Amino acid sequence: MEIINLEGTEDTPKIILDKDKALFEISGRSLPEDAAEFYAPILEWLDKYQAAPNPETNFLFKLEYFNTASSKLILDILSKLDNIAGTRVTWYYHEDDEDMEEAGEEFSELVENVPFEFKSY
């Protein structure tokens, strides 16, 4: 399967999606003006991955900041992960960032199946 490997910028996150190496990560800042356009390839990738996923998928979110348009797309990503068996999410937040911790908790309440593990750094 193709590998997605995007460097982070000042307004877009670093994204790695690599099935063979079992790396699934979104980190950094996400505030693109057009979040739907930015995340479209990620959602397409997950659709393909869903057809033949690894037995286990540990998806890491390590976000420093995201805007509200991105939050909608993050929920779209989580909703896709919700349908992939053996998936779990590790939600990283900076130790003094209560808002990011709470955002993760809210996302975890919005999906049904995916277990969330919270880790501070």
Add this chain to the structure above:
Amino acid sequence: MKYIYDLHRIMLRQNLILVYEGEFTQEITKSVLAMAERNMDAFGEEASIKRKVFNVMVECLQNICKHAESYDTESYGKNSAIFMIGKHNNEYIITSGNAIPQDRVEDLSARLAHINSLDKEGLKELYKEIIKNGELSSKGGAGLGFIDMARKSGQKLRYDFEPINDALSFFSLRTTISRSNG
């Protein structure tokens, strides 16, 4: 030329650390954010306060980018709006002003009044309801910006509509981030 001095004095008196007037784009949003971040770093501002200010700034600036084009630019300057940040001893004040079509005033005003009527828990529920069931607008907005600003600031949003002409109103929005209780 005295108006330059007057403007300068107003900025000093109002503790304004950043004022931008003109066209708003994503590139300009990034520049304004970088300037404000540098400014807060220079003051040694606490990370949690910085994040909240950053948050509110992004929603404010992107709102303007997304909506400022939707009115008749012939009658009011292309994509023209104003954005300001003031720093007082106990708070940051983030203000924006932009023209909107008259026919949007009622809806916008009702939405903001509704947000201001909710407590912390109510805002959380509204956020979850919209993120779950809402659709992205044609402008790419999630309809969550004002709710997020209210949640991150923990205070009521202040707003005002000033008629410009038959077609347009000037929409001012002010969010306050307290520096004392994070």
